[in-house]
Amino acid sequence: xxxxxxxxxxxxxxxxxxxxxxxxxxxxxxxxxxxxxxxxxxxxxxxxxxxxxxxxxxxxxxxxxxxxxxxxxxxxxxxxxxxxxxxxxxxxxxxxxxxxxxxxxxxxxxxxxxxxxxxxxxxxxxxxxxxxxxxxxxxxxxxxxxxxxxxxxxxxxxxxxxxxxxxxxxxxxxxxxxxxxxxxxxxxxxxxxxxxxxxxxxxxxxxxxxxxxxxxxxxxxxxxxxxxxxxxxxxxxxxxxxxxxxxxxxxxxxxxxxxxxxxxxxxxxxxxxxxxxxxxxxxxxxxxxxxxxxxxxxxxxxxxxxxxxxxxxxxx
Amino acid sequence: xxxxxxxxxxxxxxxxxxxxxxxxxxxxxxxxxxxxxxxxxxxxxxxxxxxxxxxxxxxxxxxxxxxxxxxxxxxxxxxxxxxxxxxxxxxxxxxxxxxxxxxxxxxxxxxxxxxxxxxxxxxxxxxxxxxxxxxxxxxxxxxxxxxxxxxxxxxxxxxxxxxxxxxxxxxxxxxxxxxxxxxxxxxxxxxxxxxxxxxxxxxxxxxxxxxxxxxxxxxxxxxxxxxxxxxxxxxxxxxxxxxxxxxxxxxxxxxxxxxxxxxxxxxxxxxxxxxxxxxxxxxxxxxxxxxxxxxxxxxxxxxxxxxxxxxxxxxxxxxxxxxxxxxxxxxxxxxxxxxxxxxxxxxxxxxxxxxxxxxxxxxxxxxxxxxxxxxxxxxxxxxxxxxxxxxxxxxxxxxxxxxxxxxxxxxxxxxxxxxxxxxxxxxxxxxxxxxxxxxxxxxxxxxxxxxxxxxxxxxxxxxxxxxxxxxxxxxxxxxxxxxxxxxxxxxxxxxxxx
Numbered sequence: 001x002x003x004x005x006x007x008x009x010x011x012x013x014x015x016x017x018x019x020x021x022x023x024x025x026x027x028x029x030x031x032x033x034x035x036x037x038x039x040x041x042x043x044x045x046x047x048x049x050x051x052x053x054x055x056x057x058x059x060x061x062x063x064x065x066x067x068x069x070x071x072x073x074x075x076x077x078x079x080x081x082x083x084x085x086x087x088x089x090x091x092x093x094x095x096x097x098x099x100x101x102x103x104x105x106x107x108x109x110x111x112x113x114x115x116x117x118x119x120x121x122x123x124x125x126x127x128x129x130x131x132x133x134x135x136x137x138x139x140x141x142x143x144x145x146x147x148x149x150x151x152x153x154x155x156x157x158x159x160x161x162x163x164x165x166x167x168x169x170x171x172x173x174x175x176x177x178x179x180x181x182x183x184x185x186x187x188x189x190x191x192x193x194x195x196x197x198x199x200x201x202x203x204x205x206x207x208x209x210x211x212x213x214x215x216x217x218x219x220x221x222x223x224x225x226x227x228x229x230x231x232x233x234x235x236x237x238x239x240x241x242x243x244x245x246x247x248x249x250x251x252x253x254x255x256x257x258x259x260x261x262x263x264x265x266x267x268x269x270x271x272x273x274x275x276x277x278x279x280x281x282x283x284x285x286x287x288x289x290x291x292x293x294x295x296x297x298x299x300x301x302x303x304x305x306x307x308x309x310x311x312x313x314x315x316x
Numbered sequence: 317x318x319x320x321x322x323x324x325x326x327x328x329x330x331x332x333x334x335x336x337x338x339x340x341x342x343x344x345x346x347x348x349x350x351x352x353x354x355x356x357x358x359x360x361x362x363x364x365x366x367x368x369x370x371x372x373x374x375x376x377x378x379x380x381x382x383x384x385x386x387x388x389x390x391x392x393x394x395x396x397x398x399x400x401x402x403x404x405x406x407x408x409x410x411x412x413x414x415x416x417x418x419x420x421x422x423x424x425x426x427x428x429x430x431x432x433x434x435x436x437x438x439x440x441x442x443x444x445x446x447x448x449x450x451x452x453x454x455x456x457x458x459x460x461x462x463x464x465x466x467x468x469x470x471x472x473x474x475x476x477x478x479x480x481x482x483x484x485x486x487x488x489x490x491x492x493x494x495x496x497x498x499x500x501x502x503x504x505x506x507x508x509x510x511x512x513x514x515x516x517x518x519x520x521x522x523x524x525x526x527x528x529x530x531x532x533x534x535x536x537x538x539x540x541x542x543x544x545x546x547x548x549x550x551x552x553x554x555x556x557x558x559x560x561x562x563x564x565x566x567x568x569x570x571x572x573x574x575x576x577x578x579x580x581x582x583x584x585x586x587x588x589x590x591x592x593x594x595x596x597x598x599x600x601x602x603x604x605x606x607x608x609x610x611x612x613x614x615x616x617x618x619x620x621x622x623x624x625x626x627x628x629x630x631x632x633x634x635x636x637x638x639x640x641x642x643x644x645x646x647x648x649x650x651x652x653x654x655x656x657x658x659x660x661x662x663x664x665x666x667x668x669x670x671x672x673x674x675x676x677x678x679x680x681x682x683x684x685x686x687x688x689x690x691x692x693x694x695x696x697x698x699x700x701x702x703x704x705x706x707x708x709x710x711x712x713x714x715x716x717x718x719x720x721x722x723x724x725x726x727x728x729x730x731x732x733x734x735x736x737x738x739x740x741x742x743x744x745x746x747x748x749x750x751x752x753x754x755x756x757x758x759x760x761x762x763x764x765x766x767x768x769x770x771x772x773x774x775x776x777x778x779x780x781x782x783x784x785x786x787x788x789x790x791x792x793x794x795x796x797x798x799x800x801x802x803x804x805x806x807x808x809x810x811x812x813x814x
Contacts, residue, residue: 060813256623258560261558263784274561
């Protein structure tokens with residue numbers, strides 16, 4: 001009996017078409033994706049290759065690019081052993097962690113509030129979406145003036161309200177500058193988290209809440225044991241997207257402080273930009289980019305893996 | 317209005333009077349003997365507002381005849397040209413002159429066609445870099461004074477000196493000529509040059525108990541004046557600018573650093589080699605200390621200086637909230653424009669400020685009076701990086717035409733000065749002096765102009781290392797000495813090619 005079953009399984013397995021056969025069968029599909037794949041190779045693949053290649057060369061501004069000198073992994077060593085890199089990395093981690101955490105928490109809170117039915121819900125949702133749709137450049141300039149140490153509205157209000165004797169120094173102080181920029185970033189990003197979480201909340205079955213309510217579960221218990229488990233997937237996606245977005249931040253810190261004062265708001269991307277386009281160091285800025293690229297790819301790996309697992313769980 | 321009645325300036329003038337020309341433009345003194353010997357007919361050692369006013373309108377120019385000696389007027393050719401021309405924010409007169417220039421060139425060289433691109437200042441450098449890397453550069457380009465050396469160092473420019481287009485080197489400021497040199501060879505011709513001046517609000521001076529018509533003579537005085545304005549009026553004294561990655565910062569801090577005897581390298585010397593780093597010499601440290609005193613000790617400058625550019629000084633100044641700032645002659649037009657746009661009480665305040673606006677020389681320091689020597693140069697690209705075939709004759713004709721006394725004066729109408737010194741003697745210069753207020757003052761700073769170091773690393777030093785040094789001090793992240801040493805170390809690493 002068991003021998004017959006094994007033989008039957010073997011026959012079934014042997015009937016599975018090979019990789020080549022499957023590729024031939026799906027040849028039209030490959031043709032359909034070929035243009036997109038070609039464009040990706042051109043605009044993403046080649047720049048990545050060229051960046052990695054350049055990262056092994058010294059390219060001082062006094063030399064033409066074709067006169068670059070091969071330095072092996074020297075650029076990587078110089079970056080990874082420099083105090084400036086450590087300082088920039090710490091700034092980047094603080095920026096990313098705090099921006100992501102507060103944008104998510106505020107977004108979740110707003111989503112929970114907007115998930116209820118109340119008068120003016122649509123209007124409030126529209127208002128809360130404004131930061132997300134405003135251009136980052138415009139937002140950065142507006143906030144720069146709101147924060148302005150001598151003529152900023154926030155400082156003036158603080159003085160008028162008797163909270164401080166003189167305007168608060170938000171952006172021209174190394175101790176407050178990064179925190180001030182994080183506030184702007186959170187303001188800009190929390191709407192995104194709100195939209196995502198609001199979409200997630202629509203999938204939580206209402207009958208579960210009702211059943212739990214009948215069983216005597218309180219608001220917090222229902223949130224923790226019913227809502228949150230259902231939001232797990234969308235939370236993961238939202239947090240990962242926020243992390244990647246914050247690691248890639250450029251506009252707000254660059255426009256508001258250009259990495260200053262005294263490097264206190266310099267993060268990875270602003271440092272790379274400065275190296276490449278202000279200091280004309282394509283070699284070392286390429287090495288810097290590769291390091292950040294590796295971090296991003298790791299993030300991407302976990303992101304894709306998390307999504308795949310979730311899909312696997314759904315369809316498995 | 318006696319703009320130049322401070323003791324120090326009078327002393328300089330007396331010395332000059334004793335050794336060179338008399339006040340204004342006298343005809344037979346030793347200064348004029350030198351002037352007569354100079355191809356430009358100018359005595360740049362006697363460069364006072366009176367002298368500049370005296371020589372304007374004394375020379376007739378025949379641009380067509382001058383150009384014909386360089387490249388025959390019948391020459392056939394084609395030219396590609398990139399430049400930063402007038403844009404939507406430019407005054408109408410700039411657009412008018414630009415249009416007239418192209419008409420005049422076409423009339424002078426009817427058989428040379430020009431394909432021109434008027435580019436945005438902030439986009440041009442990267443665009444040209446990319447084009448040169450891709451062998452798609454224009455034949456000729458006009459660059460701000462600092463940019464050319466990078467392309468020369470990379471071998472992307474053709475050698476070009478004033479004599480190649482018919483003008484003796486004496487017709488240009490030595491500082492301007494330095495800016496086109498790379499490793500002893502010349503790669504361009506100056507088109508226009510300018511320097512800034514000190515601007516102050518006489519009413520605020522008076523309110524602070526200062527002589528409203530007497531600007532600070534030295535940087536030490538400026539520190540004192542700034543504090544006095546803050547203490548007596550509550551308004552900020554001096555419009556310090558210390559933002560990183562902003563050209564405004566070195567243009568205002570380097571004159572102070574040079575005045576105290578500091579240098580980035582040895583750019584303030586007559587024959588700089590740019591091989592030694594002086595960012596941590598005693599003069600540089602004294603300049604940093606003066607900035608520290610104003611920002612940290614006295615709090616007499618805007619606390620937003622670390623994120624401010626010069627633009628952020630304009631509103632405070634026109635609203636009477638700022639005592640002094642360093643800027644171009646164009647700033648007066650900007651203030652007039654803001655006054656015109658103001659309404660109600662704001663307009664009254666602005667009108668009061670404009671009426672009390674004064675221009676003077678940038679203060680002296682223990683070592684010298686200094687200001688950044690700014691301007692632009694015109695360059696011809698190397699044939700190997702030019703898009704298509706370089707038409708050298710067309711390029712030379714164009715450079716000769718645009719750098720002569722006529723067009724180097726006209727094209728610099730509102731915000732600069734002729735690169736060709738003979739331009740100062742033309743009727744157009746006379747017209748400019750009559751119509752642009754304070755132009756004579758900033759123009760008289762030209763002999764004190766020091767060009768930024770002419771090396772490819774300059775933009776990094778001036779836009780990053782120097783502002784970082786300043787910010788490290790002003791934020792108390794480092795002591796004056798440590799910040800200067802840190803900056804010097806970075807500059808040395810930079811010079812080593814790493």
